[in-house]
Amino acid sequence: MISLLKHLLKLVLIIPVSPTLLSQPTYPLNPVTTADHYFLSGGGLARIDRSTGAIDWHVTGVGQLHAPVLGDNSLLTGGTLGVYAIDKSDGHIRWRRDLGSSAFSPVLNKGLAYVTTRDGRLLALSEKDGRVQWSRNLSEGWVYPPALEDGVLVTGGRDSRVWGLDALSGKPRWQSVLDQEMVYSPISAANHRVIVTTFSGRVLALDTRDGSEIWSRQFSSPSLAPAVIGGRVLLPGMDGVLRALHTDNGHLLWTQPLDSRPAQPLQGHDSLLMALTEEGQLYWLDAESGEIRFRKRIEGSPLGFVFLESNAATVILAGGNKSDFFPVLVNVDR
Numbered sequence: 655m656i657s658l659l660k661h662l663l664k665l666v667l668i669i670p671v672s673p674t675l676l677s678q679p680t681y682p683l684n685p686v687t688t689a690d691h692y693f694l695s696g697g698g699l700a701r702i703d704r705s706t707g708a709i710d711w712h713v714t715g716v717g718q719l720h721a722p723v724l725g726d727n728s729l730l731t732g733g734t735l736g737v738y739a740i741d742k743s744d745g746h747i748r749w750r751r752d753l754g755s756s757a758f759s760p761v762l763n764k765g766l767a768y769v770t771t772r773d774g775r776l777l778a779l780s781e782k783d784g785r786v787q788w789s790r791n792l793s794e795g796w797v798y799p800p801a802l803e804d805g806v807l808v809t810g811g812r813d814s815r816v817w818g819l820d821a822l823s824g825k826p827r828w829q830s831v832l833d834q835e836m837v838y839s840p841i842s843a844a845n846h847r848v849i850v851t852t853f854s855g856r857v858l859a860l861d862t863r864d865g866s867e868i869w870s871r872q873f874s875s876p877s878l879a880p881a882v883i884g885g886r887v888l889l890p891g892m893d894g895v896l897r898a899l900h901t902d903n904g905h906l907l908w909t910q911p912l913d914s915r916p917a918q919p920l921q922g923h924d925s926l927l928m929a930l931t932e933e934g935q936l937y938w939l940d941a942e943s944g945e946i947r948f949r950k951r952i953e954g955s956p957l958g959f960v961f962l963e964s965n966a967a968t969v970i971l972a973g974g975n976k977s978d979f980f981p982v983l984v985n986v987d988r
Contacts, residue, residue, distance in 0.1 A: 689704075725762055730760050749784040753777065803847070814852075913931055914932045918959065
């Protein structure tokens with residue numbers, strides 16, 4: 655287990671970005687990270703140099719975009735004007751597919767980009783040129799990005815149902831009814847299961863093979879953007895409480911109140927977690943117990959962060975000069 659007590663300095667690297675560049679996110683907007691760059695969406699798509707904080711390029715005129723996904727040579731993302739493939743080297747648009755509705759971020763697998771829309775469709779597009787391979791109408795309301803497990807796409811959204819579809823053909827395999835609409839996308843948990851959360855506060859593990867319920871738990875508050883890390887289902891509650899469940903059986907492992915609800919999905923590994931809240935608190939937590947090891951107040955409007963290591967994180971802020979870059983050193987004396 656990593657001990658933060660061994661570190662005297664905790665480095666939080668803050669990159670201010672112009673508020674006209676990136677709007678306040680409605681859905682998770684944690685950036686895509688490569689060895690040399692961060693890619694962040696919102697009011698366009700930008701590439702930020704990791705070493706200097708400089709914005710290398712910024713694509714505008716593409717509407718509001720969801721979080722990008724890294725493909726072979728492109729970044730794929732959905733938004734108000736459809737689906738885009740944007741070259742990661744220079745930012746030119748490789749292709750755009752207008753779906754007649756706002757689209758969410760795609761899920762990539764074996765040359766296909768699986769895209770859901772706000773008018774209830776799930777489509778498979780060619781990652782190479784954006785051509786539609788198949789399309790399924792699932793709902794009259796929005797459908798969230800799918801989880802992919804065992805060759806099955808699992809998705810749901812507004813109308814309180816979950817679907818399992820064959821990833822190659824799009825043929826429906828099963829359907830399950832929920833007590834209320836889903837909060838956001840299902841999360842793959844391996845071993846033939848996905849995690850689903852509803853606005854009633856219910857958390858379910860469903861079998862990807864037939865949609866049957868493996869386990870279910872009820873809480874007083876719904877959870878936004880759960881994560882599965884180190885065999886634990888991490889639930890950032892809208893009540894500001896972080897909960898951890900065992901992936902196999904749903905048993906409650908621990909709870910940890912935070913200052914407010916997390917603004918982005920948690921990140922981390924088997925022994926350490928990071929959470930960034932809407933009030934700008936960045937937490938380091940023990941993954942096994944939920945104990946808060948360290949926290950740092952981030953001034954400004956955080957848009958996303960990147961988990962790097964036990965004593966460092968990069969936080970992207972809205973505000974300030976977009977070319978500025980500065981480190982903040984936090985002295986820890988415990």
